[in-house]
Amino acid sequence: MPRRRIYDPLTELLAAVLLVVLVLVVDRWQFSLAVLVLVVVPAVLLSGRARQIGLAITLVAGPLLISSLLLHGLFYPEGRTVLADLGVARVTAEGLTFAVRMGLRMAVFTGVLLTAAMTLDLPDLLASMTHRGWNRKLVFIVGSAVGLIPHVALRGHRITRAQQARGLVVGRSPLSRIRALLTVMTPLVIGLLVDASERNRMLEARGFSSSVARTSYLPDTDSHRQRLARRGMVVAVAVFSAAWLVVAP
Amino acid sequence: MITLESASFAYDDGTTLLTDVALAVGPGEYVIVAGASGSGKTTLARLLAGQTGGDAGSSFRGTITLDGETVRFDGVPTDPRIDASVWSAKVAYVAQGAWGQLSMMSATVGEEIAFGPANHGVPADELRRLVGDVAAALGLGDLLHRDPRRLSGGQLQRTVIAAAVVQRPRVLVLDEPFQGLDEHAAQDVATALEDLRRDGTGIVVCGPLMPRTAPQGARVLALAEGRRVFDGPLAEAHRAGLRRYGIGIAGDPPRTAPPAPVDPTAPVLVTMEGVGFRHAPDSAGGRRTSDGASARKVRIGVGPGVRRTRDGGGSRRPPDGATAGSGLTGVDLSVRAGEIVAVRGPNGSGKSTLLQHLNGLYRADTGQVTVGGVPILRQPTGTLATTTGYLFQDTDQQLFERTVLREVAYGPRAAGVGKDEALRLAAEVLDRLGLGASKASHPYELGFVQRRLVAVACLVATGSRVWALDEPTAGLDEPTRALLAGLLARHAGEGGAVVLATHDAAFADAVAHRTVRLDAGRIRAGDADLPRSGSSP
């Protein structure tokens, strides 16, 4: 069951971003670990789609963590405490520590932002941006780009089939692949541009260039309290960060 | 209410259209603008919509009078520029091809309809009232929460119309609103238009063919090569012999000789034996629906995040009811050399799926498919292109070369013909199809009908023995329909075989030796080998 939406998408996104900032500011592995265990894991579990989010985090962060561990674990010229000498590569304690601390930071970074993004309702976010009076061009670009992605992928897939029907066989050589890419890309781009020029006229006809404040068909999920809370969070994190950076060792 | 008086309209390539053409549309009128490809229909529709093309390098001379106010154009750079937003509140325009008219940023039909008024800052309550009213008028009430990018053809067309008329314009201009729709969807759109007309909106519908029936009092403006050839009531237009101008009547058979009898000893070119096939449940293209009109119903899946962002979080949007086309069950079919077989059936019955088994785009789960003596097993699809020539319903997915000549020469080249020979062959085919003058043009600068013909020319030039054609007549004008019928007959006469999936009953009856009916992926029992109606064996 999907989680019930309580806060405005802007509030949720801001909270996620501030949490990432805090992790960067504090820069202690204990704190990063605490955020990971006490915030990210419960949030994922309570999201109602724990499996998908967990999978996405693993897919996005996993390869990076492994390759980071290999890189710093084996090649860390600054390291002094050599645990194993493999000739070209040296396993050092400093390198491993660095890899683990970086890995923790990346895990928190991905975990927090991906959980926030994947529980986000994009139409609500767009509506919220409109209600807050954000630039309508920005709202259009974001909304339309996200809307187009599946369309572009599907169209690309269909064109690939159509070109196969005309005799396209993808060989192994890079040149043959680039050619294949071009035979698919060209009709794809032409088709999208034709649509775009029609959309250009449509936007003009629908008064997109108008300068009055745009309204939204969807209700506003924001409230005065949340606006106050957002400002409060920003101020609190800013003050804390400044204090920490000055006072902390 | 709106009066267009065109002295001339010249495109940047020198083509001049709409010489001394006038059209006036009043409240509640229904005007059909009919003409073959290149007759100036779309140009006329755009002029009515206030798109005078000054920014595209074309020049318009004439006047447009809207609600008593006349705007004059002299074909010079200092001509007035129309305020599209003010104009469209009075004259709404729905162009060809619905995709370009979606904002792509609305996750629901309701938002899409509200897009225009929202841009003008109409308050939320008022927005909801406007959308509700229009949705009720166009029968979209149940679809308001659906994703506009996942609607069927007819639903999408009505959504686009609703978004255009939400500001209650006095006139609605539509360019080929029925193209690619099946009978049922076309009827829905026609009903919606009729409701708007009864409320006093003047309607202008452009198309290549005249409809058989239209609302009481419908007028026809017939165009040929940019000039007016007829202006009067529909009934008179039917009798006015407009065929000599390439303007036919929808549902009329193409002018062609009855198909030559099939030699019963001719070799069998296509066999399908007990073919069963199920679409993969979750691949992007695997669930392509079988009929192009509803091909948009495909459930779209891209990287992990995309879908999620859309249906995460809220129960506001129920899962859409769009279904994938059915697969195939126990399909047997055999087609001899010299034979033309039509496949008919409702949307989603598996017509395109069947067709795509003939060129290896789909591989049968069970049973066997043999084409031109070659069993289709695991060979790459591309290697079958010389055996089976496939015409997609959406031509624009197929063309990619810079000139028409190179486009048509691609097939023979891929089949191993030398470059010079391929170009010579392509030129010959183009001349035969009446496209000789367009050899050096870019395929996408041709009109829809010519582009379609280029795709057909590609098949002819490649020289495949089996042709699989998906809705080959959709959107064609009368002369091209007849030309296509002739091409099919000639191909059969030269020992080829043709399988065509179509909604066009008149065309199928006129050119095919027999019709196979598909229903939910099965060949309907009893009439698997129905002889073509109206012809003696």
Add this chain to the structure above:
Amino acid sequence: MSSPLTLAPATGGQRPRRLLVVLGGALIVATYLFLVTVQPAEIAGGMGSVASLVTLFGFLGGGALLVAGILPMLSTSSLVVMPLGIALNIAIGQIAGSLGMQIYLDAIGTVLVAVLAGPAAGAATGALSNAIWGLFNPFALPFAAGAALIGLLAGLAARYGAFRRVYLAPVAGLVVGAIGGLVAAPVAVFMFGAAGTFGTNAIIAVFRSMGDKLLVAATKQGLLSDSLDKIVVFVVVALIVYALPPRAVRQFPFARTHRVLGGRTGALPAPSPVKAAHGGGSGVA
């Protein structure tokens, strides 16, 4: 004649908010200079809160200011191609994957928009592209400023004729890719300890085994891989735009006025001798 149906004589689009653009650009440059010259003391290898904070706020904030400054000046015709470019950037990875390509090619949309609609639209496309990508892959987010730079430079290259000849495109791609690689390296190092794919990390490992500092190794790797990627991207985009119907190119004022494609397309409709000399190349009269 002031009719309510017509527009006043052309007044052009809104002016760009120059101050924002300058501020954004300055912030990005300052951030980069700070990171490579000052090299915050604690980052012998790349860890450190100041460095990562500066990276995040400098590059993201700079990118946001750039976008805020550029958006008001964009015409609707530029606006409608930007989502297309962004969607292409993100979706092409998939198509490339299905065709078995080995490179990412994640800037084709950005470069395409830059060539057709100009450097400003290109820069905004790049920045927003990574911002939106961040919704599915947060690691793309901090590279937004670098992507904006790619779009900006690609647009400038197009303006000064890099797409008028096929053989100029890879040269421009090499230069732009090298600059892009330079800018991306500190982001990768200070945010993520230079973690990347196995391929890029293998290259970094080679330089590290020779004793390079992490930032130096990552910069060298960036110079190598980004240049190669951008060479391919620029050539692919050049071949695509040459294959576009002239009318489609001509609808973009930028491509038209700066004759971005030279005599191929986009030249004014009059049958100029230039067009006859280079047009199409099919040799058919």
